[in-house]
Each structure stands twice: as structure tokens, then as C-alpha cells.
Amino acid sequence: MQRLNEDEIDEVKKLNEIKYDFTTNLKPAYQAQKGLSRSVVEEMSREKKEPEWMKNIRLKALEIFFSKPVPTWGPDLSELNFDDLTYYIRPEDRKANNWEEVPKEIKDTFDKLGVPEMEKKYLAGSVAQLQSEGVYSRLKKQWEDKGVIFMDMDSAVQKHPDIVREHFGKVVPPSDNKFAALNTAVWSGGSFLYVPRGVHLDLPVQAYFRMNGALEGQFERTMIISEPGGSVHYIEGCLPAEELVSKGDSFVPISAVGVSENVMTHSGESSNVTRTFVRPYDGTMLTFVPSSRGNAFRLTVEHPVLAIKRASVVTARKLGNGWTSVLSMQKLISAKPDYIRAEKLEEGDFIVYVAPTGSRDDSKFTPELLIVLGVYASRGSIRYNEVREAGELVLSFGKSPKERKMATELYELTRSLGEEASISENADGKWTVTSHSQKLIDLCQTHVGNGDTVKKLSKVIMELPPEKQKILFENYIGEGGTNSTDGSLKSDAVKASTSSELLAFQFQEIIARNGFFANISFKKLRKVYVLKYTKDGRFSQARKVGNNFYVPIRKIIRERFKDKVYNLEVSNQNSYLVKGFAVHNCTAPTYSQYSLHAAIVEVYVKNGGKVRYTSVQNWSDNIINGPTKRSWVEANGRMEWVQGSLGSKITMTYPSSILRGEYASTSNLNVALGIGPVWKDNGAKVVHAAPHTSSKVVAKSISGKGGMSVYRGQLRINPGAYNSKASVQCDALILDDISKSNTYPHNEILEESASFSHEASVGKISEDQVDYLMSRGIREEDARSLIVLGFLDDVLKEIPLEYSIEFNKLVKLEMNKYGAVG
Amino acid sequence: MVPNVLIIKNLSVSVGDKEILKDVTITVKSGEVHALMGPNGTGKSTLAHTVVGSVRYKVNSGDLLINEVNLKDLQVYERARAGLFVAFQEPVSVQGLRFINYLRTAYSSLHPDEKLEYKKFVEEVKELLKYFGLDSSFIERGLNDGLSGGEKKRMEALQMLILKPKFIILDEIDSGLDVDALRVVSKAIARAKENGAGIIIITHYQRILDYIKPDFVHVLINGRIAESGNGDLAKVIEERGYEYYKGGEMSAKIE
Ligand SMILES: Nc1ncnc2c1ncn2[C@@H]1O[C@H](COP(=O)(O)OP(=O)(O)OP(=O)(O)O)[C@@H](O)[C@H]1O
């Protein structure tokens, strides 16, 4: 195969990562009613215009599905009501073959995403082939020249019926299990990958484009066929940068956001994270520096950002002899922001800062208390005595008469609140107000924190009505001291500084909620964040529209980036805020709303072929995930399964390999994390059906916080499979007394000359280990994650480095999701 | 510079129902070396574990301070961040936790204000491995996993140097070391002392003390300090044995 040069490889990698989202306002044209019957299946098949043979396969599978009981040998599936599920959703665009017929919403979505014209037509199905320039099409062409076929499964049924028919259901027959029967009856979506004889694909293959329901769904069907001597690495799963995401009350690094947490969206309301993604990235990273430099954030090139192109809001104006285009305020204010791919944005374009809407008042926060908290935030600290029993609230003031006045006012205010306080003049003429009121200390500690660099306002405060927040802020800046103050909200120019990054962003949000956009800049020398704004918007160049501010991009920096990147999937809104600015989430596939996923993956490795299938899944924890993954491996072929299972409520997955030809081999590396109220039923199946075959299974499970991890293995060495070798190693780590782990190995060694080894271990984290790590300064929860990662190390080192890094991160996230695991 | 001080004051400690340490007082200033000696089972390691803050060791009375900071209020990791390092008599192992990853995490936790340059850090660790006569491949090995007794002790000494603690307690760092290893480990302790650390060496043998002469020697008998003296006391003990203190523990004489 002709090799790609480095740039092309980069391009392809980039393409690999493009995940469009097409879920905006799509009304499915046809939606099967809930429940399952013969007529539902027939209608589905008719809708898809499938050949008769496929319809028959479906109907037969349906009968099998009805006849099989729900499995009772594993996790409790009793809450699964098959009549309550919707089995098929077909988006309107699917079979559009004329561009004009493509629904407007879809076209709009493409536009929003900045998809080139030809690609749009391709994606919308109105052209059979992508003819656009660029590496993707060249690569696709190269592949096609070699005979590689990669498309969604439904299209494959239409376009390559012979290949599909020959292989469909051969490795995973519908009779295999109830979920397999169900999938065969109602499958929709999934990928079809065909690698012809002797072709090696040196780049991992991932689904490039994700169409609504086309490539992913609850009953996906994936088929990978490697003809003799072919090889491919297929990666399943979606996978942009370590940036501060707004949670409404605070900002957290995107890498620390977990499933089911709330984040702020472009509408200014908070919404639930349904899935988190992390992936290795090697390509261009863009840094967007808005006019407020402190809000600079980084994004991958394809990430859609809510923005307005400057070009679309300018008017021509006569200047001297010629015409020039100038920004039209009128146009800007009436423009509607759209999601635009990051790489399509230029300096001068506008991005959207969103001020959260909605508030929750708390009568406890009286104006007086807010004054105290504001003053505390700017100049207060809490000191504890040696035994840490009693603390002291200290507010430091300068020696000017103004400072003295403020100190006195605050002292009197505190007393009027009924709290103990004293005021004193220090030797150097400065003033200090001190209080030992436990109530005040607790309030300050809880709602503002202690320590200049780490102060941050509590959730409660960030949710107070803007007018109340204003009191706090005014008192923060109103008091000189550590703040160089030019004035207050009442005067025209306002300046505030803080050494806490979080506090800076929180104040920016509070100011925005009060109708102004403050620029943040970071003074490196003094290590302080300075917020500045004027009522007329002189400094910020930002324009207010509703609860949004349109902020011009000052600079875009491009650089090469090689590390992991993150993304979130957010329900309802499909967006989140990075440093206050709205970006789109990568894909918001509807499938995560389904409770049941029963995909089938069928892999055919023919003579001397090699396939590696890597999947790292982090489903939200309302999901029951029961995929059937199986491979058929012919002589000298090799199948490698690498699987990491993190999220989901119930997982039942046992990737299997049937070694049918001599010297066929397989490896199966499986890591399952069962933390929280979840049941992980994982394992591996291997059948040695020919001589000299070999297999290696390594399964590692972790149970914590009441989680259950099960290893269920099946290994069979058939009579006549001489000199076959098999090894199974399954290790369980149990993190506490309420979690469980079980191992059900089922080994049938029916050939005497075969060698077989089975090792199993169940362990706990020893407190001595935790103590040892803690005695070297490591926090308890970090100590526990380190021990867990150590436990996983022999699997992690087997997978490509970037994936093991990814996994590391996910494990830490997962462990912290439920607090420290202990 | 004001010297740092580790104060162990009238400390009584029990494990389970059994009181093991009784009214133990030792004060260590930066740059001082103290030796703690005593028969098997008298509570030397118990003292080390108590200072570390393992929950199993219950402080019934007394105080533990580094300068003004009361260690009793701190969790184990916070004590380490306050500057404490204890090399354990029997270091535990963690399978699969690569030494360098562990050490880097520990270092960044202990010195959050320093920006750790990974490459330099690795070089430094490799150099120290060489210094201690250990193979550079140890960097990637599981923490103490499969290490010989003497290797573990040398790895503890290495960590003592790299983590830059203010106070160091070495619990029988010398046991299991061969002659050459004992020499480098002693040199390492001298280095830590030069860097201003206050050190308690728990040992049974005079040998290590020949290399690094203690400023003070304390004898622990049945959980009590039976005698404290200057560096020469160690030799005296070696000569007369612990029999001398039999029955006399209640009226321990303090010089
Ligand atoms: N975790 C524990 N559980 C039960 N008993 C303990 C525990 N730790 C220490 N002890 C007991 O406390 C006593 C003191 O033990 P310690 O390990 O402190 O002695 P040591 O002075 O260090 O002895 P050696 O010189 O043998 O190392 C012993 O009797 C020991 O059995």
C-alpha cells in the first residue's frame, strides 16, 4: 500500500476525530411505535428498502427472541421491559437522493458545522461518493482502489449485499442469546469494514462521520471482515482540551467533570452531563484569545464554537476614494450566533460569553452579611490556633483615614449583627478588625474560603439574585487595601484584582449578570488577575445582547498539540461553556437516552489476517449494555480484543474468539471498573477448534462503593486441537467491604496435548500501602488511585500508550466520581 | 535562619488495649542526629508509626509538634507535607506502581510550589540510583515490588534525599545492608544532615553510628526512655547491654 506522507497522516488523524452532531431538531420521519411485533419488524425492513433475505433474517430472529427467556444467570434484568422500548428511529434525510429534498434542518446543521458543500451532499446521501479535494477523499480513493469498503451497515446491505449476506450472522447467530436475537431482528446502524486480501491499513479506523442514528444506535451492527493477509485496527467509541468549564457556581477543569454532573450551557441554564469523552489528540490546537485575554481557551480545530463571523456583520462605507467595510453595530446586535468550526474562525470574529440566568434567593444572605463576606473576600483570612479548635477571623486594613473609616464601619456592622468583634490599631498604624464568632468564621470559610489564591464563592452565593451578588462585589472592590480601586459599580471605570483564578471568573460572571462585561487580564509578575470594565464598554469591546455578550477574538494561536483532549455530552442543550464562552459538545447522539444497548460486532479474520478491536466505553449509568462481540479466526490469523468498561449500570460483555484454523491466535485484555451501584459482568470466550492455536486472556476488575464485578469466562480446547496453548489470568481488586467480586471460569480442556494455565487472584488495598503512600505526602484518594492503577498496569502497558494514558485518566475520574473511594 | 524543631513531648501511645509508649520525650532540632536504641519489642517502631500518624496507633496523651504545627491534628499526608519523612523498618510494596510515577507524585505533593521538570527529575533519580549502587532499571519497577531487603532500604534512603524533608526518622535503615551499602547509606544520612534535616536513627548497632556520629542517644526500655545521653552512650550500651536497665526503668536516670 502506498504510504501517506506525514502531513497526510495528520490530516487523516484529524478526520478520524471529526464527530459531527446532527441531532438538532431532527424529527424522525418514521418512528416505530413502542414494543415489538412482526409488523414492526416488517415495516422497519420496508422503510429501509431492504432485500427480502434481510427481512427474513430479521423475522426469524424475532421468533427466536420471543422464544428465549431473559437471562437470569447474571445481573438482575427484571426492570427491563421489552415492550417499553422504541426499536427504530429513522432520520428524515436518510434516503434523500436529491439535494433539494434534503430537509432544511439538516442543511442548516451542516452549515453550522461548516461542512464543505460536497461533503454535505455526501453526508446527506445525495451523492454516492465524496468528490471533494483533500486527503480524506484521496485516502478513501486509495482505499477504494485497494478494495477497502467502509460505510454504515445499512448502506452495506444495499451496496454490497453479497458480502454482507455471506457473513451476516455467521459468527453471531441469532440463536446465540436473547440480546443477539433482538439485535438481529431490529438492528439499525453500525459500521461495515471490509479489508481485502493482503491490504494493511496502518492507521486505526474509526467511524469518521456520525449521522443521526446512522452509525450508532442502541442496536448497532458492526461487521469487520479481513480477507486473508489483511490487517486493521478498529477503534470504537467517541472521544477535545483541559479547560475550565462553567458549572454555574464554579469553574472546573473539563477533565474533572463527571457523568451526571451539571454544567452551564449556552442558554445560561444548567444541564446534565450524560457522557464524558477523552481521547488522545495529535494535531493542531487553537488558542482563542478574546479581547478579555484572561479568558483565553483552547480547542481542537473541528470543535464547533458559538460565534458570529465579522464578515457577516459589516457594512460598506465610503472612505476617501475607495470603500471599506466597517462593523455595523446594528447588524451585530441583530445577528444570530451559530456554531462554527473553530478552524473557520478568524481574528475579529465574535464569540459568545454567556451570563447564567436564573437565581435562587436565600434570605440568610442579608445585605449586611454580604458586606461582611465581600470585605472578607478582599482582605480577610482565618487563622487557626495550634489545636485547630478555635479560629480567628482577621480583616486587615491600611492606615489611611479612609481605611480607618472602613475598618470602623465594618467593626460596627459586625457588632450590629450581634457577633463578637474587636478593632485595633497596629504598631505600624494599620487597622485590624478581628472576630472570634464561630458563626462568622464558618460562613466566611464556607462561602468564600480561606487563602488568597484559593478563595472561591460558594454555589449558594453564585446562585443569589444579581442585585445581591452586586453588594458582595461592591464591597470587595469598595475597600481599597489589597485592591487597587478606581471606583465602584457606581462610577464609570471599575477595576478589581484577586490572586484567585476562580474568584476572577466568578466575579466576571457576577458582573455579567449585572449587565457588564469585564475584561480579565493576568499580571504575571504579581500573579494577580485584574478585572476591568466600564459602563460604556470602552475596554471590553463586548456587545451585550440579552444575557449574552459578543466578544471579539483578539488573537488566534495555532500550535501543534499532542496530548489527551476532553469533551462532554450534555443533555437537551448540546453545549457547554469554556471559560464562560459557549461551545458545542462533540456529538450528542440520542442513543444515550436509551436504556438498553445490544450491539453486535462480528469479526472475520481470514487466513493470516490481523484485526485489533479497541473499545473504551464510558456510558452514563442508566444504561444496560449487552453487546455480543465475536470473532472467527482462520489459520495464522490473529484477533486482539482490548476492552475497557467504565460506566453503565449493567454491562454484560464477553468478547469471544473462535480459533478455527491452525496457528490462529487471540488475546483478550479486559478491564472493568464496577464502582457505585453497578454490575459489571465481563469476560472472555475462546474456543480452540484447531491445532497449534493459542490464546491469552487477562481480565482485571475493580469493585468499589457497592459495585459488583464478575468475571465470566469460557475456554474450550476441542479434542484434536493438539499443542494448543491457553492462559487465563483474572485478578480482582475489591476496594471496600460492601463491594463484591465473583469469578466464574468455565474451562473445558478436551485435548490432552494442550497446555493450559489459569491464575486468579482477589485482593484488597492494604491500609499499610495507603499509609505508606500517604506518609510520602500523597492524599488518601490519590494513594488509592495509584494502587488501583498499579493493579491495572500489566494490562495498561499492553495497550497503545495514548490509550493507556486515557484510561488512567478515566480510572481516576471514575474513582473520584463517588468521592474518595475508601 | 530559625532552626526547625520536632518535639515529641510526654507521648503515651497504645495499640489496641496495650499501652506501648509511656511518657516519651525527644526534641530534635535541624541538623541534629539522634539515635534511638533499645531491645526488640520496646516500641521504637511504634514511635515511628505514631509520628507518621497511622490510625492504629492511638495517642493517649502528649504532643507531637513540628515548630508550632501540631501534628496530631494532621492527617498522614499533611504531616509529610509539614516536612516529615519516615523510612520504615519494613517498607511495603505496591505491585505495578512504577517507582518513578510514585516518586513524582510524592514530590509534587510535597513541593506544590515547585514546577517539576520531569526530565531533570528522572536524571536526578537515576544519578541517585547509581550513587546507591542500584540499577537504573529500578526506576520503572513496581514500588518495592520484588526488591531484596537491602535494596528496599537503599530505596528508602534514596527517597529521603530526593524528597527533601525537614525531619527524618530512619527505622533500622541499617539492617540488611551489606558493608558497602551501609557506607553509602551513612553518607546519604550525612548529606541530609548537611542539608539541615533533623534525624532520628533507630538502630541496634554501633556500626552505623561509627559512620555518622549521633549528637544524642536515647535508650527505650519497655516503652520508656530509660536513659538519654550524648553520642558516647551508644558505645557504652554496646558494652554493657540492656540488662543494665533491668528493673531500673522506673528510675531511669537522665543525664
Ligand atoms: N500493629 C500492632 N498490633 C499489635 N501489636 C503491636 C503492633 N505494633 C506494635 N505492637 C507491639 O508493640 C510492641 C512494640 O513493637 P515495636 O515494633 O514498636 O518494637 P521495636 O522496638 O521496633 O522492636 P524491634 O527492635 O524488634 O524492631 C511489640 O510488643 C509489638 O508486638
Ligand SMILES: [Mg+2]
Ligand atoms: Mg522496630
